[in-house]
Amino acid sequence: MATGLTTTAGARAERLAQAAEQNDYDTFAMSDSTPSFATPYRTHTCGELRASDSGVPARLAGWVHRRRDHGQLIFLDLRDRYGITQVIVDATQAPLAHAAASRLRNEFVVSVSGTVALRLEGTGNARLATGAIELRASEVEILAEAKTPPFYINEPDAPIDEALRLRYRYLDIRREPMLRRLLLRSRLVQAIREIHHEHGFVEIETPNLIRSTPEGARDFIVPSRLKPGTVYALPQSPQQLKQLLMVGGLDRYFQIARCYRDEDLRGDRQPEFTQLDLEMSFVDEAAVIGFVEDVAIRVMAAVVPDRPLLQVPFPRLTFAEAIERFGSDKPDLRFGMELVDLAPALTDPSGDPGSGFRVFDEALAGGGRVGAIVAPGLATASRSQTDELAELARGYGAKGLVWLAVEADGSIRSSIAKFLGPERTASVVARTGATPGDLVLVIADRPEVTADILGRLRSELGSRLGLADPNVFAYCWITQFPMYKWDKQNRRWDATHNPFSGVRPEDVDLLTTTSGDLARTAPDDPAGRARALQYDLALNGWELGGGSIRINQHDLLARSFALQGQTAAGMAEKFGAVLDAFEYGAPPHGGIALGIDRWAALLSDQTNIREVMAFPKTQSGSDLMLDAPSEPEPGQYAELGLRYVGPTRT
């Protein structure tokens, strides 16, 4: 196959190195081509001129980054998105230009004509790419005056209230950190587009006004004027549409797709966000994973060529293994601190039943799990610090938190030492591998709850203790997700990912119930053990995205849907188009969707996707710049046949 889908790890690594060499991106450069930026306002950009240009006449346009007025001599730092060039205006050489320069203030927009000249001996500025030269001004034209900005444009490190930055986002974007991140994001998307086109993918736009599709999240809805009383929904993802494109024979589709979900926001969640959405026909799981891994490696080479990848090819963990070892389906592999199952250490070697600590014994007797993580260096934690950790654990749903501190001299301080006795206390500590100075944190609960809480503690402590190398990128694949999770409220199975996700061939026979009737589900059904052809890609503890090989056979789909409590009528209601389409020859297909915002944020070392979005919304969903959302214009409700009745209680 010439698509790179079957490349070996070695070839992939080689290509990575090669790509890294070829991509020598300057901070401000947008691509490796160098288009001309000359216009009537400028002959060059502010990042372009070098010593070799000295003597040539030039005209630059940009914003006044800073002005240094020495009386007869005025220095201007002229800025555009390509860089900064020093302009010098000499009253004795160009009196008119000097008069204009005297009027200038920060952020005025000017166009300056003059001659490129080497700077005087010893006055070069090594911090500027253009620092060897300056533009000796003959004419200074003010293109636009500017009010004093509400915050510093010219100090990249200045802390500024984010609300203020959002209100004046167009000014924030002038600042170097935002500019750099938006350029990085542009390169990210560019690299994605390039590799997809190289591999024969077709870029297709899908509509934003669609029918509500049950994806799990709340839809944004748009009332229809032409059909009063009905609504469109904004897509939570193009999921069904891309599957229909596969039925349409497109074979390889991708899109940089805007998606919408009306749920509460977080640092890594905005109401509208962007996905790399792709779907391929006639592929298996390995083919999709292999291609997407190539995309990711290519992206790294194009965007962050000198940042190390922890492991290539990316490690692949099964869901069960990820939960077992890290308590998370998106583990941060940059540090260890793996979960330890304490059960074997809790049995008294003398054959005495139980651990001596009732909480542990009850958990184990009920099929639960007693697990631990080791926090390096935290043995000196004070009582109030361990209390704080216990409070944290309770916030994650823990009933309590047991800790054992291994003191510098090897002795063990613990609230439950007296229950366990010295022998079992020692064996517990030995099992965790904790060494003097470490703090062992123990949770006892149902297995999945224990894993979840320890996973969250691991993640939080990893960040507090700075265990992860911030320079490294650690990708990993999580595979073999369970097909379903038990929905307690509705007493039925619920797709963990996507109702169309395929089942692993060896687990097809598990798609049954103990009752024998697919409509009468119970939590101990074999279906609960069925694993899906589903995969997630995680990066540094963040879920970048996930996908699956879809079910393309009607009877299997019907079976899977029945387990999810869907009646034939309900299916037709919700998925009519896809089900119809599948009657006309649906190829085997699968794909993935990756969060572009999260990806760009991680590659920019940001913990917040707002930092890589030009115009993001606040946590309460407002756009502080446009002041959205706003009340409709008079008549808009009437036109739609709507009336506002005020907030309703749900």
Added chain:
RNA sequence: GGACCCGUGGUGUAGCGGCCCAACAUGCCAGCCUGUCACGCUGGAGAUCGCCGGUUCGAAUCCGGUCGGGUCCGCCA
């Protein structure tokens, strides 16, 4: 839906019952300055401390509410 944190000249902070008609830095304005690059020097203006209410002889400071922003839980691929 819930928990917690923040809101003081343009900006970032200090002040946390009276010493505050509020301090510092920076920015802004004016003047001076021919080699600066966070230029420098001199002088000046600028805040009823998010808003409303309460406690108190007295509130930036304490309490309640509210608005705005953030972090997290729930929610959400």
